C-alpha cells in the first residue's frame with residue numbers, strides 16, 4: 450500500500466515547531482499590537498524582530514532552496530507549515546512566506562536568469578526587500594488577462610522597453626523595491642495568451658507612480674492603484690520569454706493559489722476552535738450552546754468542510770511536488786477552501802452573537818478578509834468554468850472522467 454496520510458518524522462517535527470513558535474512567540478505579539486491599535490509601522494518593526502527569532506528556531510523561509518537561505522520544503526510540507534503559520538495573521542510574514550513575495554520568489558526561481566536571481570531574488574529571500582505583482586487593471590476584467598491594456602514598446606535605439614498603463618489592487622506595492630509587471634508586447638500574436646510579457650520594474654524607476662492605497666471593506670491594506678507613464682527598463686528586464694506572460698502567470702498562480710488555501714485552512718481552523726470553545730462555555734435556554742443540535746450541525750458541517758479542504762490541498766500539493774498535472778486539483782481546492790473559510794468564519798461569528806460582530810475578537814477582521822478569497826486569484830465562477838471544461842474534455846477525449854477527478858482510482 451503506497452497511500453500514507455502521516456507526515457514523515459522530520460516534517461512532523463517542523464509542523465510542531467511552527468505551531469509552538471506561532472502560538473508562543475508570534476500570537477502574543479500580534480494580540481498585543483491589535484489590542485493597542487498599533488500602526489502599520491509597529492507591525493513592520495515587530496515582524497523584523499520576530500524574523501530574527503524565526504531564524505533561530507530554524508523556521509525562516511521554509512519554501513526556498515537552501516542555496517537561497519531557505520529550508521527547501523516542497524509543496525506537501527508547505528501545506529502544513531503555511532497552515533500553522535497562518536494561525537496568526539502576521540505568521541506568514543514572520544516566516545517570509547507571505548503573498549505576494551512567496552509567489553514572486555517561486556517565479557524568479559523558475560524563470561529568472563542567474564543575474565535576475567542575484568539582483569532580485571536573493572534580497573527578497575534575505576528579507577531586506579519586498580516585491581509586488583502587477584497584473585490587474587481597473588478598466589478591464591482581471592479574470593481575463595488577455596484583455597490587459599498596459600503595453601510595452603521596444604525602443605530599439607535605446608535598447609529599452611517603454612511601459613505605459615494602469616494597474617490596481619497591487620498588494621504590497623507601497624514599500625516594494627520592485628514589481629513584476631504584466632504588459633502587452635505583441636498585440637497581434639495568436640493565441641491571445643501569447644500577447645503579454647512579464648517585466649521586472651524597480652519601483653524607483655521614473656514614471657512608476659502609486660496613485661493611492663485602495664481603501665477596502667477591511668480598511669487600507671496596501672493594495673495600491675499604480676500608474677505607469679513612460680517607464681523605461683532595459684531590454685533584459687523581461688522575466689521569462691517574450692510573450693510568455695500568461696504562461697508565467699499560470700505557473701506562478703497554481704502554487705500561489707494553493708499557498709493561499711493553506712493559509713486559509715489555518716484561519717478556518719482557528720475560527721472553528723473559537724466556535725467550539727464559545728459553544729462549550731455559553732449557557733442559554735437550559736443547556737450549553739454545544740448541547741443544541743442547531744449548533745452541533747454548524748460544528749459538524751465545519752469539521753467536514755475543513756477535513757475535505759485539507760485532503761484537497763494535500764492532494765494538489767502532492768501533484769505539484771511530483772510533477773503531475775495539477776490545474777484541476779488547484780481549481781477544486783481554491784474554490785472549496787475559499788467558500789469553506791467564508792462559511793466557517795461566518796458560523797463562528799453566529800455562535801459568538803454580538804461578541805462575534807464586535808472587534809473584541811479577531812472574527813470580524815477574519816470575515817472581512819475571507820470575503821476576497823472567493824474572487825481574487827480566480828473568481829469562483831472562473832474556477833467552476835475551468836473545472837467543467839476539464840470534465841467535458843476528459844469525457845470527450847477518453848470516455849472516462851478520471852482525469853478530471855484527480856485521477857483517483859476509487
Ligand SMILES: Cc1cc2nc3c(=O)[nH]c(=O)nc-3n(C[C@H](O)[C@H](O)[C@H](O)COP(=O)(O)OP(=O)(O)OC[C@H]3O[C@@H](n4cnc5c(N)ncnc54)[C@H](O)[C@@H]3O)c2cc1C
Pocket residue numbers: 549581582583584585586589590591592593617618619620621672821824825826827828829830831834
Ligand atoms: C485583497 C486583494 C488583493 C489583490 N492583490 C492583487 C495583486 O497583488 N496583483 C494583482 O494583479 N491583482 C490583485 N488583486 C486583483 C484580483 O486578482 C482580481 O480581483 C481578480 O483577478 C478578479 O478580477 P476583477 O476584480 O477585475 O473582477 P472581474 O474580472 O471584473 O470579475 C468580476 C466578477 O465577474 C464574474 N466573472 C468573471 N468571469 C466570469 C466567467 N467567465 N463566468 C462567470 N462569471 C465570471 C465573477 O463573479 C467575478 O467575481 C487583488 C484583489 C484583492 C481583492
